[in-house]
Amino acid sequence: MNFLFQASRPVKRAISLFSDLMFVSIAFWAAMLVRLDTIAILFHSPSWILLAFLLPVALIANVKLGLYRAVLRYINGKAAVSIALSVCFTTVALVFLSFFLNIDLPRTVPVIFSAFLLVLVGGSRFLMRTLIASSPVKNKHKEKVIIYGAGSAGRQLAQSLLHGDEYYPVAFIDDDVRIHKRIIQGITVYSRNDLSRLIENSSVSRLLLAMPRENKKRIARVLSKIEALPVEILSIPGSADLVSGKAKIDELREVSIEDLLGRDPVKPDQSLLKANICEKVVMVTGAGGSIGSELCRQILKQKPIKLILFELSEFALYQINGELQKQADELGYDCQVVPLLGSVQRKNRMMTVMRTFNVQTVYHAAAYKHVPVVEHNVVEGVRNNVFGTLYAAEAAMEANVETFVLISTDKAVRPTNVMGTTKRMAELILQALARKESNTRYCMVRFGNVLGSSGSVVPLFRDQIKCGGPITVTHPDIIRYFMTIPEAAQLVIQAGAMGTGGDVFVLDMGDPVKISDLAVKMIHLSGMNVKDKHNPDGDIEIEYTGLRPGEKLFEELLIGDDVTQTDHRRIMSAHETMLTWEALEKLLIRLDDACHNFSHETIRRLLLEAPTGFVPKDGICDLVWQAKAKA
Incomplete structure (x- = not known):
């Protein structure tokens, strides 16, 4: 067997050719012996002549039908059809040769001959495929794995792995009791209760999740049952990526946190997605950030006339511009993507841009959002988040922009830090401006954390696990709301289309997630155990570092109870306290003066007022202020 694996292609083809000549001969004499029931037929000269003419004909038929081009380890149903056609052609040739050579041939011999030949030629090839797939020589260096899911995706994955050089599937796991103990592609199907035993007995280190068409809730239920097992859990790409050709069945990935959350995104309302974008000029501030860049991707799909990317970071602008240009070319959209450097703190720059390009819709995503960073840089946080929003909103009003949508945060609700307070101030600005007479419709969309954003705990935990730990969590009881970036961006666009003026939209974030539980799940999914006082021999330790300046244990989405459901099941409308523009303007003038003079005590007092x-x-955590206080 080892010789066959290592032999060159011409040698393997010669072996197949010689084997087929032997099979035709064996099938011919076996048919004659079965029919005539006498060994004397072996000494019948005309029969030898008939066989001598038949062999080259059979060989030519096999060559023409491509039997020697097929690779045995990849042989499939198409090859089976070719084998059947070859057998039929050879049998017909036997009948015609006996007629033209005037050699007597019993009428049942062709039937018996075809049956024997089909078994020998076809059976030998499929037997070799099985032997190759299960050969200890071929599989001894492969990593043993178990496939969860014996459906079509699981079977395709098993077939792909058997032909590959990396993994060897030793078992299927499936929740369908009807197929337990069945054998599929040579692999036995077991129930979930057998998993622990199989992992231990087979020395399996990885479990492959083959459930691309299942909904998130179903996958989350499965993961909750198996995540504590001592194996790394990987998954195959989703059905959308498989169908579109963006991914292959054997491109294994880490289980996404979206699967752990069990949250299925709601199908977006296309009319809402298009309302403020299709055939319009759209501008996104903070276009290179996590939310801003995803907004740009979603906006481009709705075919705007122009998409203005407004970004302070040169590198972030370069990246998102290149990506969107490529996306537009691939989709064949005639949309002009305009990359512009600039700060939202420069009102004149924004107003010039909006007027020059006749911007109709603005999504204001530019903000400083990391709580500790803003705590340590109070003046810049206030300048960017409060006055940056003020200048962007006023520029939109003066440029007659139709719709202005602010991306807000759950940290704006009863804030305990400067960042959340500045975002609530930004909301108050839009609410006040919405009451002024203008052609611009203002609204804001408030939501919690998004998975995979810059500074998100998920990529941080992944990096810490790869480095061997520890995973750092601020507090054992801290909880957060989570949503995927694409879903958040789609809901922001839809909510913006619903606004009538001054609306505060709140996204349904689902159930909150305990961060320490999330860390444990990620450790388990990596095939490791938590190291603690109960398990000192574990792999990864969870280290609690204490709450950071301004950080809350629990985040909220609503300030009061006055909230109404919109037509979209994941979008609510909140009715909250606001200031008149006159009252707010006086406060902003004093706050601007305090920022200019770096008077942190005054800034703190005004934010409290x-x-x-x-x-x-906490007290004032600004690093410059603290350094001055110590001097």
Whole structure:
């Protein structure tokens, strides 16, 4: 067997050719012996002559039908059809040769001959395929794996792995009791209860999840049952990627946190997606950020006339512009993508851009959003988040922009930090401007954390696990809401289309997630165990570092109870306290003056005076202010 694996292609083809000549001969004499029931037929000269003419004909038929081009380890149903045609052609040739050579041939011999030949030629090839797939020589260096899911995706994955050089599937696991103990492609199907035993007995280190068409809730239920097993859990790409050709069945990935959350995104309302974008000029501030860049991707799909990318970071602008240009070319969209450098703190720059390009819709995603960073840089946080929003919104009003949508955060609700307070101030600005007479419709969309964003715990935990730990969590009881970036971007666009003026839209984030539980799940999915006092021999330790400046244990999405459901099941409308523009303007003038003079005590006092619900947990944490205080 080892010789066959290592032999060159011409040698393997010669062996197949010689074997087929032997099979034709064996099938011919076996048919004659079965029919005539006498060994004397072996000494019948005309029969030898008939066989001598038949062999080259059979060989030519096999060559023409491509039997020697097929690779045995990949032989499939198409090859079976070719084998059947070859057998039929050879049998017909036997009948015609006996007629033209005037050699007597019993009428049942062709039937018996074809049956024997089909078994020998076809059976030998499929037997070799099985032997190759299950050969200890071929599989001894492969990593043993178990496939969860014996459906079509699981079977395709098994077939692909058997032909590959990396993994060897030793078992299927499936929840369908009707197929337990059945054998599919030479692999036995077991129930979930057998998993622990199989992992231990087979020395399996990885479990492959083959459930691309299942909904997120179903996958989350399965993962909750198997995540504590001592194996790394990988999954195959989703059905959309498989169908579109973006991914292959054997491109294994880490199980996504979206699967753990069990949250199925709601199908977007296409009319809402298009309302403020299709055939319009759209501008995104902070276009290179996590949310801003995904907004741009979703916006481009709705075919705007122009998409203005407004970004402070040169590198981030370069990246998203290149990606969107490529996406537009691939989709064949005639959309002009305009990359512009600039700061939202420069009102004149934004107003010039909006007027020059006749911007109709603005999505304001530019903001400083990391709580500790803003705590340590209070003046810049206020400048960017409060006055950057003010200048962008006023520029939109003066440029007659139709719709202005602010991307807000759950940290704006009863904030305990400067970042959340500045975002609530930004909401108050839009609410006040919405009451002024203008052609611009203002609204804001508030939501929690998004998976995979810059600074998100998920990529941080992954990196820490790869480095051997520890995983750092601020507090054992801290919880957060999570949503995927694409879903958040789609809901922002749809909510923006619903606004009538001054609306505060709140996205349904589902159930909150305990961060420590998330860390444990990620450790388990990596095939490792948590190291703690109960398990000192574990792999990864979870280290609690304490809450950071301004950080809350629990995030909220609503300030009060006055909330109504919109026509979209994942979007709510909140009715909250606001200020008149006159009252807010006076506060903003004083706040601007305090920022200019770096008067942190005054900034803190003004933020407390504003109706933001600001209840600071710490003193002033600005690093410059602290350094001055120590001097």
